[in-house]
Amino acid sequence: MAYGLDNLPYASVVGTDGRRRAVVRFGDDVLDLTPLDSTLFADGTLDAFLGAGRQAWADVRGRAQETIEAGDTALTPLTTVRPVLGFAVADYVDFYASIHHATNAGRIFRPHGDALAPNWTVVPVGYHGRAGTVVASGTPVVRPTGQLDATTFAPTRALDFEAELGFVVGTPSTGAVGVADADEHVFGVCLLDDWSARDVQRFETQPLGPFLGKSFATSVSPWITPLAALQDARFPSVQTPAPADHLLDTGRHRLGIELTVRVNDTVLCRSSTTDLHWTYAQFVAHLTSNGAPLRTGDLLGSGTVSGPEPGSLGCLLEMTRNGAETVSLDDGGVRTWLEDGDEVVITGSAGPITLGEVRGRVAAG
Amino acid sequence: MAYGLDNLPYASVVGTDGRRRAVVRFGDDVLDLTPLDSTLFADGTLDAFLGAGRQAWADVRGRAQETIEAGDTALTPLTTVRPVLGFAVADYVDFYASIHHATNAGRIFRPHGDALAPNWTVVPVGYHGRAGTVVASGTPVVRPTGQLDATTFAPTRALDFEAELGFVVGTPSTGAVGVADADEHVFGVCLLDDWSARDVQRFETQPLGPFLGKSFATSVSPWITPLAALQDARFPSVQTPAPADHLLDTGRHRLGIELTVRVNDTVLCRSSTTDLHWTYAQFVAHLTSNGAPLRTGDLLGSGTVSGPEPGSLGCLLEMTRNGAETVSLDDGGVRTWLEDGDEVVITGSAGPITLGEVRGRVAAG
Numbered sequence: 159m160a161y162g163l164d165n166l167p168y169a170s171v172v173g174t175d176g177r178r179r180a181v182v183r184f185g186d187d188v189l190d191l192t193p194l195d196s197t198l199f200a201d202g203t204l205d206a207f208l209g210a211g212r213q214a215w216a217d218v219r220g221r222a223q224e225t226i227e228a229g230d231t232a233l234t235p236l237t238t239v240r241p242v243l244g245f246a247v248a249d250y251v252d253f254y255a256s257i258h259h260a261t262n263a264g265r266i267f268r269p270h271g272d273a274l275a276p277n278w279t280v281v282p283v284g285y286h287g288r289a290g291t292v293v294a295s296g297t298p299v300v301r302p303t304g305q306l307d308a309t310t311f312a313p314t315r316a317l318d319f320e321a322e323l324g325f326v327v328g329t330p331s332t333g334a335v336g337v338a339d340a341d342e343h344v345f346g347v348c349l350l351d352d353w354s355a356r357d358v359q360r361f362e363t364q365p366l367g368p369f370l371g372k373s374f375a376t377s378v379s380p381w382i383t384p385l386a387a388l389q390d391a392r393f394p395s396v397q398t399p400a401p402a403d404h405l406l407d408t409g410r411h412r413l414g415i416e417l418t419v420r421v422n423d424t425v426l427c428r429s430s431t432t433d434l435h436w437t438y439a440q441f442v443a444h445l446t447s448n449g450a451p452l453r454t455g456d457l458l459g460s461g462t463v464s465g466p467e468p469g470s471l472g473c474l475l476e477m478t479r480n481g482a483e484t485v486s487l488d489d490g491g492v493r494t495w496l497e498d499g500d501e502v503v504i505t506g507s508a509g510p511i512t513l514g515e516v517r518g519r520v521a522a523g
Numbered sequence: 524m525a526y527g528l529d530n531l532p533y534a535s536v537v538g539t540d541g542r543r544r545a546v547v548r549f550g551d552d553v554l555d556l557t558p559l560d561s562t563l564f565a566d567g568t569l570d571a572f573l574g575a576g577r578q579a580w581a582d583v584r585g586r587a588q589e590t591i592e593a594g595d596t597a598l599t600p601l602t603t604v605r606p607v608l609g610f611a612v613a614d615y616v617d618f619y620a621s622i623h624h625a626t627n628a629g630r631i632f633r634p635h636g637d638a639l640a641p642n643w644t645v646v647p648v649g650y651h652g653r654a655g656t657v658v659a660s661g662t663p664v665v666r667p668t669g670q671l672d673a674t675t676f677a678p679t680r681a682l683d684f685e686a687e688l689g690f691v692v693g694t695p696s697t698g699a700v701g702v703a704d705a706d707e708h709v710f711g712v713c714l715l716d717d718w719s720a721r722d723v724q725r726f727e728t729q730p731l732g733p734f735l736g737k738s739f740a741t742s743v744s745p746w747i748t749p750l751a752a753l754q755d756a757r758f759p760s761v762q763t764p765a766p767a768d769h770l771l772d773t774g775r776h777r778l779g780i781e782l783t784v785r786v787n788d789t790v791l792c793r794s795s796t797t798d799l800h801w802t803y804a805q806f807v808a809h810l811t812s813n814g815a816p817l818r819t820g821d822l823l824g825s826g827t828v829s830g831p832e833p834g835s836l837g838c839l840l841e842m843t844r845n846g847a848e849t850v851s852l853d854d855g856g857v858r859t860w861l862e863d864g865d866e867v868v869i870t871g872s873a874g875p876i877t878l879g880e881v882r883g884r885v886a887a888g
Binding site: 300 | 613614619629632633640641642645646648649650651652653654655656665667668669670673676699720723726727728729730731732733734735736738739740767768769809810812813814815816817818821888
C-alpha cells in the first residue's frame with residue numbers, strides 16, 4: 159500500500175534537531191509544509207491549517223502535490239523524524255455507530271433487556287470522552303487500575319481494544335450544521351483505538367455511561383488522511399429504518415475503509431466502515447443539533463467497527479463473548495483479554511489509499 | 524457579602540480598551556495582576572498562573588493582599604470592566620455527588636430499579652461533558668432543540684438548571700493523585716449551572732449516559748475563589764458507608780458552601796455542599812486512579828447540590844418530580860420547567876466569603 163500523490167496524509171513530526179514541523183507524507187519521505195504557507199504552519203502543528211477551512215485545505219494540498227511532482231524540493235526521510243499528534247484535541251466524542259457492535263455489546267451488558275435501546279436507530283448514540291488522554295500511536299498503554307466490582311480495586315483483568323475510525327474537525331461552527339454541510343467542517347480521518355477496561359466499565363457505567371474504563375488512553379494514528387483523498391471511497395448511506403428527519407443523509411458520506419486488527423501479528427479482525435449504520439455527516443449534524451459549536455480539533459470516533467461475520471468483530475468483548483471464549487494467536491497463545499506485552503496494531507485502507515496504522519503495546523500496571 | 528482581603532477571587536476581565544487582563548476582585552474594584560508577575564499573567568488569562576502550582580498561588584495571593592493593603596496602587600472599578608472566563612477549559616467532568624439528588628433522580632429516571640446503582644457509594648460516579656460549551660455567567664442560554672422521543676425533534680419542553688459547585692484544576696499531574704494530595708492540584712472553586720434538557724436526556728441516555736441533553740451550555744461564574752480563601756469552610760468527611768479503600772478521605776475536604784438558586788428573583792432552593800457525600804479530593808483521586816493525568820484547566824462539577832429538605836432541591840427535576848408538580852414564583856407565575864425569558868441566578872457563600880454568582884437567561888430556541 160503506497161503513500162502516493164493522491165494520498166498525502168498530514169501529521170506533525172519532530173526532527174533530529176528537536177523541532178516540530180507540519181508535514182505531508184509521500185512514500186517513505188515527508189514534505190515540510192512550512193515553505194508552502196509560513197503563517198498556517200508557523201508553530202509546527204496542524205491547528206491553524208485545520209481551522210482555516212476547506213479552500214485552504216484544497217490550496218495546500220494542491221501546492222504540496224505540485225511541489226512533490228516538480229521534484230525540486232528536498233524531501234526528508236521518514237526514518238529521521240518522529241510523527242507526533244498533529245493537533246490539539248478539543249472535545250473527544252465517541253459514537254456507537256455499528257449495529258453489529260451495538261447489538262453484540264447490548265446482549266452482553268444487558269442480557270435481560272433489548273440489545274438496542276429505542277434511541278439507537280433514531281439518532282447516533284454517543285458520549286464525551288477524555289480529550290486529555292488521546293495519545294499518538296506507539297505510546298505504551300499502561301494497564302489501568304480500577305474498581306472492578308464493589309470490593310476490588312486492582313489492575314483491570316479485562317483489557318480490550320476497539321478498532322475505530324476517527325474524524326478530525328477542522329472548520330469551527332456556530333449553530334446547527336446540517337448533514338449536507340458536514341464536509342465544510344470535517345477535515346479528515348485517522349485510525350483510533352479506544353482502549354477499554356471492561357470490568358471497570360461494567361461496574362461504573364450506570365447511570366452516566368463509560369468513564370474511567372475508557373479514559374486511561376485513546377490511541378490515534380498520527381497521519382490524518384484528508385477526506386479529499388477519499389473521493390473514491392464514498393458511498394451513499396443505506397439506512398433502515400430511516401433516522402430522524404433532520405438526520406436524513408442523501409449524500410455520499412458512507413466511507414469504505416477496510417480495517418485490520420492484529421494482536422502480536424495475528425490478524426484477529428477484518429472489518430469495514432461500509433458496515434456502519436451511521437455516517438460522519440450524521441455525527442456532525444446530531445452533535446450540533448442542540449446548538450453546540452464544533453471547535454477545531456474536535457475528534458469524533460465512529461465506535462467499534464464490527465461486521466456481521468465472526469472474523470469481523472472489532473474488539474475482544476465481542477470475539478470472546480465477554481471472556482467466555484478464547485481467541486488463538488499464531489504463536490500458540492490464547493487470549494480472552496489482552497496480556498501485558500501484547501501489541502495491538504490497527505491498519506486501514508481504502509483501495510490504493512492507506513491510512514497507516516495505530517499501534518500500542520500493553521505495559522504492566 | 525463583601526469581597527474582602529481574605530477573599531480575592533480571580534478572573535479575567537476585558538477593559539474599555541478591549542484588552543484582557545487577569546485580576547483579583549476586592550470590593551467593587553479589581554486589581555490588575557500583571558504588575559505582580561508579568562510572566563504568569565502576560566496573556567491576560569489565568570492559565571499560566573493556574574499551572575504554576577501551589578507555591579506560586581500563595582505568592583501571588585500574598586502580593587495581591589499586600590498591594591491592596593498598601594493602598595498605593597490604583598484599583599479599577601468593576602463597572603468599567605467585563606468579567607470573562609479566565610481559563611481555557613481542558614476536560615470538563617461532571618460528578619453526581621449528592622445522595623439526595625442521585626436518589627431523587629434515580630427514582631424518577633429508573634422507577635422500576637434501585638434508585639442508586641451498586642457503584643454509587645463505592646466510587647464517585649461521573650461522566651465527561653463538553654468542554655467547548657462551558658460559558659461565562661451572563662451568556663444567554665438558547666433553548667436547545669433535540670430528539671424528545673422517537674418521533675419528535677423540537678425545542679426542549681423540559682429545560683432545567685442544576686446548581687453545582689465547580690472545581691478548577693491548576694497543577695497538572697502524571698499518574699494517580701491520592702486523596703491527601705488533592706490540594707496540590709485543585710486551585711479553587713466556581714459556581715456552575717449544568718443546564719439540562721430533561722426530555723432529550725431521557726431519550727438519549729441509554730446506554731452511554733447524558734450527551735446532547737447537557738452539552739448545549741454549562742455556565743460558570745467568572746470569579747474563581749481560591750481554596751486558600753476557604754480555610755474556615757473545610758470540614759472532615761462524614762461518609763457512610765465507607766468508600767473504596769483508596770478513596771478514604773481523612774482530610775478536611777468537605778466544603779461548607781451555601782448555595783441559593785433564584786428564578787426570576789424567587790428563591791427556589793437553598794442547599795449546602797456540606798450535604799455532598801463525596802469530596803473534591805475524592806473526585807481527583809478517582810479521576811486519576813486509572814492513570815489519567817490532570818491538565819491545567821480541568822473543570823470538575825460536583826453534580827447537583829441537593830439537601831434532604833423540600834426547599835433544598837437543586838433542580839426542577841426534583842422540585843416538580845419530573846414535571847408532575849409545579850413551583851410558584853413570587854410574581855404569581857408557576858413553573859414545571861423553565862420558560863423563555865426566565866433568568867436563573869445561583870449565588871454561593873461560605874461565612875463572610877462570597878463566591879459571587881452564575882447567571883443565565885433562557886432565550887427562545
